[in-house]
Amino acid sequence: MSQCAEFHIIGRVGQLKKVGTTLRVTIAASYPYKDERGDWQDRTR
Template sequence: MRTFAKHFTQGYVGKIKEVGTTLKISISSNYRQRNQNGDYEDRTYWNTVTVFDDKRMKFIRDHVSEGDLVQAEGMIREDSYEKDGEPVYTTLLVAQDFQLLSTKAQRDAWRAANPQD
């Protein structure tokens, strides 16, 4: 039987940062939850997606900016490194597929053309 661990992240780009031979993209996702008064409020959580593939990194560098709506899908991977002689364990969300759904500029233009009352 084949086993796997996958992630699916859709949200807005925060930062895009080159780290060594990888690209790290922080993506915000909103979750609606009830507060103590019973009212709904949005909570924003950030996830960092790591890109190793050169072709995907080039696409992101050339076409993706802060505020763009994106979707990333891929594997979840445990990793570790040493810091001050001690092991540090991390969980990576590795993008095997990455799509630009809409740019911030496209959404801003649509909102300007379709004002809310």
């Protein structure tokens, strides 16, 4: 019996890589932080 999982992920695609018969997808996410002046900035990882 074959098993399948479905996911809905909202973000920016970072990288697509074929690994055997599957596809590996990386998603970039933004993390807000305050800089040394107290201003909000976004860091993308």
